[in-house]
Each structure stands twice: as C-alpha cells, then as structure tokens.
Amino acid sequence: MLDNLDKKIIAVMQGDFPLVAEPYKELAGQIGISENELLERLTKYRKSGQLRKMGAVLRHREVGYAANALCAWIVPEQHLAKVGELMSGFKAVTHCYARIPQPEWPYNFYTMLHAHTRDECRCIAAELAQAAGLQKYTLLFSTREWKKTSMSYFPEYAKGEEAT
Amino acid sequence: MLTTFDKDLLNLIQTKLPIAPRPFAQVAEWLKVDEATVLARLNWLKDHGYIRRFGAFFDSSCLGYVSTLAAVKVSPTCIEAVAGAINAFPGVTHNYEREGEYDLWFTLLTPDQACQDLALTAIRNLPGVDSLISLPATEKYKVSVEFNL
Known part of the structure; x- marks a missing residue:
C-alpha cells in the first residue's frame, strides 16, 4: 500500500527532473525529505515494479522513427x-x-x-x-498526434497539500 | 544532427539513469567523459526536442490506476472538436488519429473503474461521435519505448 509520502514522492517525480549534478537532492528538497530517504524509496519502488524505469523517453520522430x-x-x-x-x-x-x-x-x-x-x-x-x-x-x-503526455499521478499531493 | 556521442548518450540514458546521489557522474564514467559534458549535452538534447520527458516512469496498474485503450468513430467535420474534448480529460495520455474504421485512438488512466465509466460515457455522448469501443488489457507482455540510435 502507498502511504501519503509515497504519493507525494510519485506526484513530484512526475514533474521536471532537474538536469543538474545532484538532482535527487533537489527533488528531496521539494518533497521535504532527505536525499537518502528519497533514494531508498525510489529503490524500493523499482524493486516492486511500481517504478518502471528511470531515464529518458525520446521523441521518436526526431530521432528518425517517423x-x-x-x-x-x-x-x-x-x-x-x-x-x-x-x-x-x-x-x-x-x-x-x-x-x-x-x-x-x-x-x-x-x-x-x-x-x-x-x-x-x-x-x-x-x-x-x-x-x-x-x-x-x-x-x-497514425496520421496525427492529438495528445501525447505523461500521466500526473496523485496530482492533489504534488503541491504539498496533505490530502486525506 | 546527432553526433556519435549524442547517440551513445541517448541509448544509455533511455533506461539506465542510476538512483544515486550523482547519477550523471556515473553515466559520464560509462561514456568516459566528465559529468559537466553529460549535463550540457542532455540539456541541449532536451531543449532541442529530442527528449520528450526525462525522469521517473511509473507502472499505472502497480499504483492502483485503471487503464484502457478506446477508439471512436467520428463524423469527419467533428474530428478536431472531439479530439479537443477527449484531450481535456486529465487521464487521457495519448490520443492519435489513425487510418481505418475508427478515427481516434486514446488511452485513458483513471484512479478507479467508476471514473473510467464516467469519462467513456461522456466521450460517447460528444456531438459527432458515432460509436466508441473500449478495449481494456487482460495481459501486458511488453512496455519498452526504447530506440536504438
């Protein structure tokens, strides 16, 4: 079961991933936890399969797959x-x-x-x-892409409001 | 144009971003360059549209979300309006116009089945929508949007 902190982490991780030397430290700051706790929770989600991958999704047309x-x-x-x-x-x-x-x-x-x-x-x-x-x-x-976006999970948790 | 280094970096970064304090330093070590080079190149690739999204990708069903692939037949003059109305649902993540019997194909993710039913009913009742099919998955064999460059 996901607790409120899990939901908040997942919601924040759906936002922009900072392309800086210590991205997890910056994200942990936004969530209000330590970098260590964030790394531990993310590792746990990956082991459980909830976190499918960490990395980049490319724009397939731009990289030649038209x-x-x-x-x-x-x-x-x-x-x-x-x-x-x-x-x-x-x-x-x-x-x-x-x-x-x-x-x-x-x-x-x-x-x-x-x-x-x-x-x-x-x-x-x-x-x-x-x-x-x-x-x-x-x-x-496909003849036209009308929408392609990432899901925002638990959006009510993203802004730091404690949902019940 | 992508350089050979860009391609190596993109091939690696599609799946292997470490969960560690200095993830880009690790990537740099694999590619035998320094961390600043990796960061500069990634920022460039993102700014120039090669990277759609960077970061964490979660499995919707493992998070308790319900999903389906749905398609609608739409009167030709209403496609744009119907596409816009479908896109307005926050759980619609992909919406493609395709050749064939059904005009628009979209994926819908909702926190539960009741929300899915409400959204699909609303879409079925949009002006210009002739019919709608919903094709929920029974088994997922592969989700891996990786490209070899």
Missing part, C-alpha cells in the same frame, strides 16, 4: 501467452498487450510498432505474422 502503427491481431485464446512472449522479443515492438475484444471489433491482441517508414512497419508486421503463424491482423497507421 512511422508508427498500432497493429491489431486476432489470436486464438489458447495461444495468447506464447504469441505475447514471441512478439515481445522483437525490437520494433514497443508495446504488446492482450485486450478484451468487442462484438464489432474482434481484435484481441495489440502491438505498437515503430519504424523509419510505413513500408518497414508493413514488413515487420508480415514478419511477426509469419513467426506467430497468424493471418488476421490490421495495421492502423
């Missing part, structure tokens, strides 16, 4: 785990999820593909299909 496609698949229920493991092993697959399908939309498995061009995305999808022995899929290319 094409992205959401690839929706129909995978027989009993093969989901095997296909999930197989597709996750591909570098071009950045996200891989099984999802509940809908009567009007039968696709139950989703991979996000990033590549330099649309043709490259198509080739990767064909390669994935062959590797997994799947025929039914559709590539949904």
Whole structure:
C-alpha cells in the first residue's frame, strides 16, 4: 500500500527532473525529505515494479522513427501467452498487450510498432505474422498526434497539500 | 544532427539513469567523459526536442490506476472538436488519429473503474461521435519505448 509520502514522492517525480549534478537532492528538497530517504524509496519502488524505469523517453520522430502503427491481431485464446512472449522479443515492438475484444471489433491482441517508414512497419508486421503463424491482423497507421503526455499521478499531493 | 556521442548518450540514458546521489557522474564514467559534458549535452538534447520527458516512469496498474485503450468513430467535420474534448480529460495520455474504421485512438488512466465509466460515457455522448469501443488489457507482455540510435 502507498502511504501519503509515497504519493507525494510519485506526484513530484512526475514533474521536471532537474538536469543538474545532484538532482535527487533537489527533488528531496521539494518533497521535504532527505536525499537518502528519497533514494531508498525510489529503490524500493523499482524493486516492486511500481517504478518502471528511470531515464529518458525520446521523441521518436526526431530521432528518425517517423512511422508508427498500432497493429491489431486476432489470436486464438489458447495461444495468447506464447504469441505475447514471441512478439515481445522483437525490437520494433514497443508495446504488446492482450485486450478484451468487442462484438464489432474482434481484435484481441495489440502491438505498437515503430519504424523509419510505413513500408518497414508493413514488413515487420508480415514478419511477426509469419513467426506467430497468424493471418488476421490490421495495421492502423497514425496520421496525427492529438495528445501525447505523461500521466500526473496523485496530482492533489504534488503541491504539498496533505490530502486525506 | 546527432553526433556519435549524442547517440551513445541517448541509448544509455533511455533506461539506465542510476538512483544515486550523482547519477550523471556515473553515466559520464560509462561514456568516459566528465559529468559537466553529460549535463550540457542532455540539456541541449532536451531543449532541442529530442527528449520528450526525462525522469521517473511509473507502472499505472502497480499504483492502483485503471487503464484502457478506446477508439471512436467520428463524423469527419467533428474530428478536431472531439479530439479537443477527449484531450481535456486529465487521464487521457495519448490520443492519435489513425487510418481505418475508427478515427481516434486514446488511452485513458483513471484512479478507479467508476471514473473510467464516467469519462467513456461522456466521450460517447460528444456531438459527432458515432460509436466508441473500449478495449481494456487482460495481459501486458511488453512496455519498452526504447530506440536504438
């Protein structure tokens, strides 16, 4: 269970990470705890899986990955785990999820593909299909990014107000 | 243009920022340069738009949040208005227009299921929205937005 201090730490860590020599000291100051306590808590979150990573997310278009496609698949229920493991092993697959399908939309498995061009995305999808022995899929290319942002978790804790 | 050093730095910094008092000194040691060089280059890369966000990335479900991927069919003249209305929800983190049957695909993160239901109902009722599907995940196999430069 997360206590109020955990929530405050997580909320503050969603803000700008200072690119300075001692960033954690600065963040600890904002939270009102010691640097040591912050480092200990972050290490604990990482071990528990709550903290997925510390690092940078790049703007994929700017670094040359201009094409992205959401690839929706129909995978027989009993093969989901095997296909999930197989597709996750591909570098071009950045996200891989099984999802509940809908009567009007039968696709139950989703991979996000990033590549330099649309043709490259198509080739990767064909390669994935062959590797997994799947025929039914559709590539949904993005034409416009309307929003891409990071979640602000526990926003009520970010400003130091003690929420109850 | 990115230099070879920039690419090495970006490849490393996508996943390996240490949780330690001087994290950039450690990165500098790995790359055999000094801390000031790493910091100067990272600030430049961030200011010039190569880095979208730097810092901590949490797992929403481990924090107790509920998530889904949803898509809407929208009348062509209403796309911009509907996209704007969807974006106004704080839990919408990604919203992409895509080719195919459904026009807008967005992810929604909420503190609980009731909040998700409220948001989806509101979006389904927006003028111009013909239909909405919600596809909650049953299993997450991979989330790793890393690029080899």
